[in-house]
Amino acid sequence: MIKIDPQRFASAYDTTHLPVAHDVQGETALEIDALIALAERHPAASVEHNLGTVPVTLPGGEAPRLGRSGAEIIAEIAENGSWLVLKNVEQDPAYRALLDRLLDPIGPIVPDGAGTSLGREAFIFVSAPHSVTPAHVDPEHNFLLQVRGTKTMHVGAFQDDEVRTRELERFHAGHHRNIEQVPEGLEALDLGPGDGIYVPPDAPHWVQNGPEVSISLSITWRTRASHRRAVLWAANHRLRQRGKSPQAPGASRLEDARKLAGSRVGAVRERVLAGRS
Numbered sequence: 001m002i003k004i005d006p007q008r009f010a011s012a013y014d015t016t017h018l019p020v021a022h023d024v025q026g027e028t029a030l031e032i033d034a035l036i037a038l039a040e041r042h043p044a045a046s047v048e049h050n051l052g053t054v055p056v057t058l059p060g061g062e063a064p065r066l067g068r069s070g071a072e073i074i075a076e077i078a079e080n081g082s083w084l085v086l087k088n089v090e091q092d093p094a095y096r097a098l099l100d101r102l103l104d105p106i107g108p109i110v111p112d113g114a115g116t117s118l119g120r121e122a123f124i125f126v127s128a129p130h131s132v133t134p135a136h137v138d139p140e141h142n143f144l145l146q147v148r149g150t151k152t153m154h155v156g157a158f159q160d161d162e163v164r165t166r167e168l169e170r171f172h173a174g175h176h177r178n179i180e181q182v183p184e185g186l187e188a189l190d191l192g193p194g195d196g197i198y199v200p201p202d203a204p205h206w207v208q209n210g211p212e213v214s215i216s217l218s219i220t221w222r223t224r225a226s227h228r229r230a231v232l233w234a235a236n237h238r239l240r241q242r243g244k245s246p247q248a249p250g251a252s253r254l255e256d257a258r259k260l261a262g263s264r265v266g267a268v269r270e271r272v273l274a275g276r277s
Helices: 006-012 032-041 070-075 093-103 161-172 224-241 253-276
Strands: 018-022 047-051 082-086 118-127 132-136 141-148 151-155 187-191 195-199 205-209 214-222
Touching: 006 018, 018 141, 032 070, 032 082, 032 118, 047 070, 070 082, 093 118, 093 214, 118 224, 151 195, 161 224, 187 195, 224 253
Parallel strands: none
Antiparallel strands: 018 195, 047 082, 082 118, 118 214, 132 205, 141 195, 141 214, 151 187, 151 205
16 A cells, blocks of 8 residues: 555645655565566557666657567566566556555545546556666656665756746647756655655656666556646647747636637547548
């Protein structure tokens, strides 16, 4: 289970990161042999890997990779210098059960009754010693739980509204999650087995692995509010490309409502056109 103080979680929720503790490091499903077996049966489209010797900023996400299968990468992870993620492991019943077991107790303490039932996903990261995960943002609420090895998570906020606006509009419009520059003042948190961290949506962060093989479990969920913000950031990107100067999500309820309505109309139009092709 995830060990977290409800009051501290309520204060941090949706705004800032928060260290937590957990007890999943003993799960046999998260050991190397089990992950090799999972990679062998997991959909190829849900396995991503590249060499971990990359810079902290890699905006386009283009990183060299080995011509090996996901299972081979994991089996040789101590020597091959790679970084690998098994995406959406909740597709497998055993990992779905683990995801639900961890998130079910969190739902009742989420502020405003938003819960954790919307868009639950789980990702497993297997990383070679000293590998780097470049600076990026993610759209979900996330608990990153360290299972094996050590890593340092650098996490915080964008240094100003201009940079935040540029990065989040670009990302939510469909561009790569990696950001163009590392924000100043990120906090460095050292994680070992049993340590974890709550990361709110759109918080910039990057990861430096320690001297051993690392395994981490990331369990995520979305809310109607986080989905709404994502739609608004994407709408702002489209408006800015047309020469407009839209306000950030939350600055104007009326403007937000107009953009959300426009996005719904646009989505319907796209479905109609797709049906005619």
